[in-house]
Amino acid sequence: MLKVIAACGSGMGSSQIIKMKLQKVFKKLNIEADIYHTNVGDAKSQANNYDVVFCSESLVGNFNGTKSKVIGLKNLLSETEMTAKIQAAGLNQ
Amino acid sequence: MIILLTIWEFFQNNVLTKPQFFIGFIVFIGYALLRKPVYECLAGFIKAVVGYMILNVASGGLVGNFRPVLAGLKDRFHLSAAVIDPYFGQAAAQMSVEHVGRSFSLMMIVLLIAFTMNILLVLFRRYTKIRTLFITGHVMVQQSSTALWLVLFCFPKLQDPGVVIMLGILLGTYWAVASNLTVEPVAKLTDGGGFATGHQQMFGIFLVSKLAKKIGNPKNSLDNLKLPGFLSIFNENVVATGILMFIFFGIIISILGPELMHTIDKEFVKNQNFGFYILEKSLNFAVYLTILQLGVRMFVSELTNSFQGISEKILPGSVPAVDCAAVFGFGNPNAVTFGFLFGAFGQFLAIIGLVIFQSPILIISGFVPLFFDNATFAVFANRLGGIRAAAIIPFFSGIIQVLGGGFAAYYFTTGNFGGWHGNFDWDTLWPIIGVIMNNFQYAGVVVVVVCLLAVPQIIYRRNKDTYFLIAEDYEKYKEVEAKKQGVTADEVVIE
Numbered sequence: 001m002l003k004v005i006a007a008c009g010s011g012m013g014s015s016q017i018i019k020m021k022l023q024k025v026f027k028k029l030n031i032e033a034d035i036y037h038t039n040v041g042d043a044k045s046q047a048n049n050y051d052v053v054f055c056s057e058s059l060v061g062n063f064n065g066t067k068s069k070v071i072g073l074k075n076l077l078s079e080t081e082m083t084a085k086i087q088a089a090g091l092n093q
Numbered sequence: 094m095i096i097l098l099t100i101w102e103f104f105q106n107n108v109l110t111k112p113q114f115f116i117g118f119i120v121f122i123g124y125a126l127l128r129k130p131v132y133e134c135l136a137g138f139i140k141a142v143v144g145y146m147i148l149n150v151a152s153g154g155l156v157g158n159f160r161p162v163l164a165g166l167k168d169r170f171h172l173s174a175a176v177i178d179p180y181f182g183q184a185a186a187q188m189s190v191e192h193v194g195r196s197f198s199l200m201m202i203v204l205l206i207a208f209t210m211n212i213l214l215v216l217f218r219r220y221t222k223i224r225t226l227f228i229t230g231h232v233m234v235q236q237s238s239t240a241l242w243l244v245l246f247c248f249p250k251l252q253d254p255g256v257v258i259m260l261g262i263l264l265g266t267y268w269a270v271a272s273n274l275t276v277e278p279v280a281k282l283t284d285g286g287g288f289a290t291g292h293q294q295m296f297g298i299f300l301v302s303k304l305a306k307k308i309g310n311p312k313n314s315l316d317n318l319k320l321p322g323f324l325s326i327f328n329e330n331v332v333a334t335g336i337l338m339f340i341f342f343g344i345i346i347s348i349l350g351p352e353l354m355h356t357i358d359k360e361f362v363k364n365q366n367f368g369f370y371i372l373e374k375s376l377n378f379a380v381y382l383t384i385l386q387l388g389v390r391m392f393v394s395e396l397t398n399s400f401q402g403i404s405e406k407i408l409p410g411s412v413p414a415v416d417c418a419a420v421f422g423f424g425n426p427n428a429v430t431f432g433f434l435f436g437a438f439g440q441f442l443a444i445i446g447l448v449i450f451q452s453p454i455l456i457i458s459g460f461v462p463l464f465f466d467n468a469t470f471a472v473f474a475n476r477l478g479g480i481r482a483a484a485i486i487p488f489f490s491g492i493i494q495v496l497g498g499g500f501a502a503y504y505f506t507t508g509n510f511g512g513w514h515g516n517f518d519w520d521t522l523w524p525i526i527g528v529i530m531n532n533f534q535y536a537g538v539v540v541v542v543v544c545l546l547a548v549p550q551i552i553y554r555r556n557k558d559t560y561f562l563i564a565e566d567y568e569k570y571k572e573v574e575a576k577k578q579g580v581t582a583d584e585v586v587i588e
Contacts, residue, residue, distance in 0.1 A: 013416025
């Protein structure tokens, strides 16, 4: 089971969108994942307990020094971009 | 007959007037209709009820924390005050609604009717020219709350069914029309990202997309700028709110002075240091905001999920309108901070203006409008008008937010509970709608709805051939534009 955090500025809107799209993409790739969505501050303090963090490209800088993988997304709604980045990070292996 | 009446009375006393259970049952029924297993329906029910009850605790706390300061301002300067922020606005709207003895459950019914109205407008898009469905759940809750209070303020005698139907139509029309306006700007910014903005500054985005080109030159963009690193602490909600509140309440409470605060606020005990009292008071706002967001997140995530499902299933070819932060990734990272900063300059200047010109209401900057509205404007402005537009537009937006929000909090009396919605559309368009409703009553509502519905018609008439194409197939849209410009699809210039 892959443990995933989806993060955005306030933890209300965008992170929920990332989460909904990720659920679809992971299902298609046959990856079992548990996704939690929250704000950047919360995500930063909890990141090390998760395997991977997804957030907007503009927020990646907040996760400097985090041990887990951090994936920045340009288009939060693009399943194509998510699939490509998940595969590039080797999460499907 | 008597049995039926008893059942209805029981339902009314225990569910209809108790928003937490009402929302819980709506989620339960919704899940049952989606054929989810019973245990998941039950889990959804509990999460919705608990989420709403958390929200209640936080709204009460937010307003309660503010009360001694409001009392002090009234006592010493005959001033009222409001934080312009959608969460403070929601809490103030809820308190206003309950203060006149109406049930806040109405908010949820309004939301559902407005969402249905938006769906209908999209389904009949051949006639309505609406391409977008608004699915940002937490924003829908906030706007339903504030708009509910506006209608109760303007129509105090109108019965519940009339309130929810009229407002549902009005708000649903606004969601559809305003998010529809962002289709072109967002598609061009994101190179066909497949979404529109459904947030609190949609008319603002449309205005920016028209004005930015005239203000500056996109060649001088923010790319060459290096911003100081400490600004990144404002990326964190809790930190940013804490700092903002400490600045504002620090100044206000210091002016009121320790003696007055001792007599007004019983929680300020004799042996506590004044500075630490201010610090505690300011950070309390961050505490209640965090709790409020936790509550909203809990019952709204269920809502947004099902809205997204609906938008994909029954409305193919339509565009989902989502949170404004979805465009941040497509802008220059500097733009977000830049917009926040210049918005803050504008807001602070306008607030000083309010004090100098002895406005009857004092405005306190809230984080959400300051950051999300102005950052969004800066992203669009930078692309179309470069660094000059990205500075000037958020600066003026900040001024407008304070003046419009101040007017609204005063006119619609939510200043009594210390808040107003405060995002751009709610400092411009909605106060105007409110004033029209208050003065012209039902005729005013009809005029507003008709005017809103005319907007997509006007835009459609200007670009009949590509109006739907830009939303449905951006690559094809670019080909059409390329043909018009006489170049290949790779060289096409999209403004």
